[in-house]
Amino acid sequence: MSKLPDTICSAPFFKLELDNAFRFRPCCKFEGGYEVDKKFSFEDAWNSQDRKNLMKDFLDGKKPKQCRECWVEEELNVGSYRNSMREWIPDSEIEKYLYKKEFYPKILDIKISNLCNMRCRMCGPGASSQIAKEFLKYDEISREDYDFFRDKEILTKENIDTLKSWLPDIERIEITGGETFINPELFELLELCVETDNAKHITFHTNTNGTIFSEKLNKLFKEFKSTSIGFSIDDSDNRFEYQRDGGDWNEVEENLRNYQKLDLPKDFFINCTVSFLNIYYMPEFLQWCIDNKWYMGFNILFLPEFNHIGNIPRFIKDKVIEKYEKFPKFMDRREGFNIDKLPKLIDMMNLVEVVDDSHFKYAWNEIKKVDERRNQKYSDSHPEFYEIIKEYINEKV
Numbered sequence: 044m045s046k047l048p049d050t051i052c053s054a055p056f057f058k059l060e061l062d063n064a065f066r067f068r069p070c071c072k073f074e075g076g077y078e079v080d081k082k083f084s085f086e087d088a089w090n091s092q093d094r095k096n097l098m099k100d101f102l103d104g105k106k107p108k109q110c111r112e113c114w115v116e117e118e119l120n121v122g123s124y125r126n127s128m129r130e131w132i133p134d135s136e137i138e139k140y141l142y143k144k145e146f147y148p149k150i151l152d153i154k155i156s157n158l159c160n161m162r163c164r165m166c167g168p169g170a171s172s173q174i175a176k177e178f179l180k181y182d183e184i185s186r187e188d189y190d191f192f193r194d195k196e197i198l199t200k201e202n203i204d205t206l207k208s209w210l211p212d213i214e215r216i217e218i219t220g221g222e223t224f225i226n227p228e229l230f231e232l233l234e235l236c237v238e239t240d241n242a243k244h245i246t247f248h249t250n251t252n253g254t255i256f257s258e259k260l261n262k263l264f265k266e267f268k269s270t271s272i273g274f275s276i277d278d279s280d281n282r283f284e285y286q287r288d289g290g291d292w293n294e295v296e297e298n299l300r301n302y303q304k305l306d307l308p309k310d311f312f313i314n315c316t317v318s319f320l321n322i323y324y325m326p327e328f329l330q331w332c333i334d335n336k337w338y339m340g341f342n343i344l345f346l347p348e349f350n351h352i353g354n355i356p357r358f359i360k361d362k363v364i365e366k367y368e369k370f371p372k373f374m375d376r377r378e379g380f381n382i383d384k385l386p387k388l389i390d391m392m393n394l395v396e397v398v399d400d401s402h403f404k405y406a407w408n409e410i411k412k413v414d415e416r417r418n419q420k421y422s423d424s425h426p427e428f429y430e431i432i433k434e435y436i437n438e439k440v
């Protein structure tokens with residue numbers, strides 16, 4: 044029996060993340076980062092006092108406040124990242140860790156630079172160079188911030204040396220961006236794993252927007268123990284093209300079919316980011332996933348807050364739920380291939396009860412502002428949902 048507190052998390056012991064804002068931290072849910080002396084230094088981050096303090100807090104049975112998202116999810120019984128980490132790396136590994144002098148990460152989660160070929164509505168300048176360019180044009184970021192995001196270089200000579208000593212222990216590498224499949228650092232990193240003969244024991248995971256199908260990458264994937272790809276598709280047809288500006292739905296659909304045909308150890312799935320923009324159309328998109336034999340996983344957008352589905356006014360939430368009820372086959376709460384998704388979304392929407400319309404107003408004004416800039420119209424591609432929110436907009440905005 045493990046003597047570790049039940050509130051323990053294996054992330055600080057075994058995982059290192061470098062996020063879009065250039066902070067090192069234990070995982071993507073953690074609020075804050077480890078203080079490092081040298082920018083981007085993997086070694087500094089791993090040896091940082093902040094990481095040591097965090098491990099100690101967990102061992103002492105504390106519930107660090109920076110892990111708020113996990114505690115909230117657990118209270119709501121919706122499965123936290125901490126729970127997933129504990130499944131991947133059991134407590135027995137933490138116990139071994141305590142007796143070993145030197146331990147390297149087992150999981151690396153690296154956001155490479157913001158280089159991207161898209162301007163998705165829910166994304167921001169830290170992850171998309173295209174959005175950063177648009178923000179710069181409309182004075183929404185300073186030249187300094189623009190350069191800050193652009194100049195991210197991960198594979199420095201020092202980090203490559205560190206990686207060479209870490210790779211034999213690494214079990215999983217997660218890379219996101221930016222659009223990873225157009226980033227030369229992704230190729231460099233995968234090649235490093237292959238050349239040092241470490242790829243065969245590593246699971247490689249990434250998210251991609253589905254616009255790229257690269258033979259060179261596919262060849263590298265074959266060398267890995269397994270390749271896991273979340274295809275970031277949140278809707279289909281013209282709604283996809285509106286939400287993910289820069290993408291051509293027919294091309295992406297064709298790429299997705301080609302990815303399904305690849306013969307390699309793989310776990311490919313649809314990673315659907317759910318926000319105010321697409322919540323109404325989830326039944327149709329689930330149907331598309333089922334028709335095309337894709338497993339769909341949800342990624343609920345938390346930031347920016349105004350786009351979070353919990354911040355939709357009650358009147359609109361009820362209309363969304365009313366629509367979902369017309370798709371009883373997706374309202375089953377039993378877990379199964381894509382069948383239990385809508386009830387979970389309803390739970391997430393009901394998580395927050397909004398007391399005023401400020402988020403909704405903000406969300407709508409953002410949509411309008413970007414529509415004008417890009418010469419687009421939300422109502423053209425999302426007429427059914429617009430009909431519902433129109434009534435509200437006329438009254439309140």
Ligand SMILES: C[S@@+](CC[C@H](N)C(=O)[O-])C[C@H]1O[C@@H](n2cnc3c(N)ncnc32)[C@H](O)[C@@H]1O
Pocket residue numbers: 159165166167170219220221222223250251252273274275314316342343344345346347
């Ligand atoms: C930032 S993208 C980078 C990788 C790649 N370009 C892609 O789109 O998959 C990684 C994931 O974050 C999601 N994402 C973008 N903006 C988000 C936000 N504000 N909140 C939560 N997820 C977001 C995307 O949908 C995508 O699935």
Ligand code: SF4
Pocket residue numbers: 159160161162163166167170171174220221222252275287
């Ligand atoms: S493709 Fe990914 S990184 Fe690029 S804008 Fe879209 S979500 Fe952001």
